[in-house]
């Protein structure tokens with residue numbers, strides 16, 4: 001199965017009432033776990049890497065490694081640049097294996113966001129790379145939520161493949177239970193057929209996922225709660241066996257591979273909404 005873009009995954013997910021998880025990765029091991037989880041579940045996934053993590057591992061390394069595994073896989077896998085902030089970063093991604101990019105112009109004026117997104121879409125689509133863009137600003141504060149009255153114009157004039165919506169979810173681990181504005185999500189859905197993306201998607205309850213998918217979210221970005229859980233489990237495991245034998249780096253790598261695969265399989269099943 002080839003490396004695919006969002007265009008091959010999201011319209012189908014939307015029609016069949018499921019969501020494709022967008023697993024944010026921070027290293028190469030997480031990519032291996034994600035591919036194994038997708039293959040074992042025989043379900044598509046999106047592997048994402050944010051431009052903000054570029055200083056730790058250059059986005060080229062992630063793109064080359066992930067796309068290599070995706071091309072050899074028997075399951076459709078999209079390799080996506082998450083929160084691309086600059087044209088330069090997006091071009092580096094396009095040249096290095098990413099089949100999809102997000103352009104994040106959410107902090108710009110509406111007109112500037114439209115103009116820059118149009119430019120990225122023109123370049124990316126000409127070579128089969130899909131583009132996700134953000135309208136509103138993901139995070140707290142209703143003032144920053146996606147304005148449904150702009151959705152039709154934004155999706156039409158940019159030609160994006162997916163729209164990231166600000167509806168009350170936040171990046172990072174939730175300290176308080178988030179209030180997801182599903183009414184607004186419905187209003188957004190009524191304005192466009194473009195697939196919708198939920199950021200800050202980990203740590204919500206099952207009912208919220210189900211409702212959001214029913215309304216029309218077909219990509220859910222998933223990282224913080226899973227990362228937190230897996231890291232706690234690795235620490236606990238290593239601490240419990242400490243003193244019994246020498247501890248090497250591969251001990252934590254083995255646990256990381258195993259625990260992420262386990263969590264990712266659960267999330268794939270949860271968002272697929274069958275065979276749970």
Ligand SMILES: [Zn+2]
Pocket residue numbers: 083138171199200221
């Ligand atoms: Zn995000």
